[in-house]
Amino acid sequence: MTDNPVKLDSKAASQRLADVVKHTPLIYNSKLSEKYEAEIYLKREDLQIVRSYKLRGAYNMISQLTPEELSRGVVCASAGNHAQGVAFSCDKLGTKGVIFMPEITPRQKVKQTEMFGNGSVELVLVGDTFDDCLMEALAYTKEHNMTFIPPFDNYSIIEGQGTVGVEILEDLPGVEVVVMPIGGGGLAAGVGSYLKNENPAIQLIGVEPEGAPSMLKAFEHGGPITLPEINRFVDGASVKRVGNLTYDLCTKVLESMLLVAEGKICTTILKLYNEDAIVVEPAGALSVAVLDACKDKIKGKTVVCVISGGNNDIERMQEIKEKSLLYEGLKHYFIVRFPQRPGALKLFVNNVLGPHDDITRFEFIKKTNKENGPALVGIELTDRTDYNALVQRMKEFKFEIIELNNDKTLFEYLV
Numbered sequence: 001m002t003d004n005p006v007k008l009d010s011k012a013a014s015q016r017l018a019d020v021v022k023h024t025p026l027i028y029n030s031k032l033s034e035k036y037e038a039e040i041y042l043k044r045e046d047l048q049i050v051r052s053y054k055l056r057g058a059y060n061m062i063s064q065l066t067p068e069e070l071s072r073g074v075v076c077a078s079a080g081n082h083a084q085g086v087a088f089s090c091d092k093l094g095t096k097g098v099i100f101m102p103e104i105t106p107r108q109k110v111k112q113t114e115m116f117g118n119g120s121v122e123l124v125l126v127g128d129t130f131d132d133c134l135m136e137a138l139a140y141t142k143e144h145n146m147t148f149i150p151p152f153d154n155y156s157i158i159e160g161q162g163t164v165g166v167e168i169l170e171d172l173p174g175v176e177v178v179v180m181p182i183g184g185g186g187l188a189a190g191v192g193s194y195l196k197n198e199n200p201a202i203q204l205i206g207v208e209p210e211g212a213p214s215m216l217k218a219f220e221h222g223g224p225i226t227l228p229e230i231n232r233f234v235d236g237a238s239v240k241r242v243g244n245l246t247y248d249l250c251t252k253v254l255e256s257m258l259l260v261a262e263g264k265i266c267t268t269i270l271k272l273y274n275e276d277a278i279v280v281e282p283a284g285a286l287s288v289a290v291l292d293a294c295k296d297k298i299k300g301k302t303v304v305c306v307i308s309g310g311n312n313d314i315e316r317m318q319e320i321k322e323k324s325l326l327y328e329g330l331k332h333y334f335i336v337r338f339p340q341r342p343g344a345l346k347l348f349v350n351n352v353l354g355p356h357d358d359i360t361r362f363e364f365i366k367k368t369n370k371e372n373g374p375a376l377v378g379i380e381l382t383d384r385t386d387y388n389a390l391v392q393r394m395k396e397f398k399f400e401i402i403e404l405n406n407d408k409t410l411f412e413y414l415v
Contacts, residue, residue: 038296045308103191130238131240152183164190173219179298192253207257266324286308357380378415
C-alpha cells in the first residue's frame, strides 16, 4: 500500500469506541464455504447496537469534538444508518443533533433514529434524494454554527469504520480476502487501509449495486464523478458521488471493484433469511451476493464478507421477493389479447398454463369491452426453463402477447 500523508489510527479508534460499540461476531458459514470451496466467515455488523457499522465512524468523530463544539450541536444528512449512528452518539455524549433525511427514507429507519436519539435529536425530512437533503443540511449547519458530521468523506469517520478491520484481524489473523460493500466508500477505505497496513497480502474486494456504480465509475474516470442518475433500491449503498478522501484511499487498497444486480441482491436477502435466519438490508447483502462473480478468486482461501447492516423494513419484503423472482426468471408479465371466442380464458388456464404455473396477477387494461380487450397477466413459474414452452403454447392457441419483461418502458408503466 502507498503511504498516506494522513495517519489513520483505527487501532486507537477501537480503544476509543470500546465501551460504546459492540465487537460484532465473525461467524463461519458452512453453506457458503461448501458452495464456493473456501473458508467463508460473515462479519455481522447487522448485530451492531444500531444494526449497522455506521455508529463506529459517527461516534469516533463526535467524541473528539471540543466541549465548545459539543455545546453548539451537530448536524448530519443520511438515508438512515448514519443517522442512527449520529443519533445514538448524540444521546451518549449529551449533545444536540439535527438530522436531515430524504422524504423517501423507510419509516422503520426514521423511527429507529428517533429511538436511538432518545430526545437528543431533531429530524428534518426533506428532498427526494440524499443529495437534496445534504444541501439543506450543509446550509443549516452554516447558519447555526454547528458541526457537520459527514456520512463518509472525513478522516475521523473513515478511521472509525476501520475498526471493523481491527476486529476482523483480531478474530481471524489468517484472513486472506475481505469483501466489502461500497456506497460512499467510508467502510472500504477505513477497513482496507487498516488491513493493508497490517498485512499487504490481504486481498480486498469492493462491491456496489449495478444501479449505483459510483466508485467503479470513479476508478474508470480517474477521480470521483457525479452520476446523472442512480437506482436507489439499495439505499444504504447508493450515492451519486463517492468521497474524494474515500476514493483516494480505495484506489490504494482495493484489488477489484465488482457490481451486483439488484435482483441478485434480493435473492441473497431471501436466502440469508430462509437458510441462516439472518435479516439483512439490501446493502448488507452485497458482499455475499457478489461471491458468484469472484468464486475463482476466493477458491481455497479464508474469506470474510462484511454484512454491513440489518435495517430492513418488513414492508419492503414483498418488493424484494418480486425483484428476486424477476431476476431468477420465475416471474413474467404479459399483455395478453384473448381470442374472440367463448371459453378463451378457460382455455388459457387449462391448456396454456403448465401444471405448476401460477397466475399472480390478472386485470383487464381497458375499463370497457373487457371481454375482448387486452389483459395484464402475471405468471410465476417453478423453474425458469419452463418459460419458452409457456410462450410457445400461447402462440399455438392463438393468444396475442407482449412480453413485458423484455420491454422496460411498458414494464415500468404497467407493472
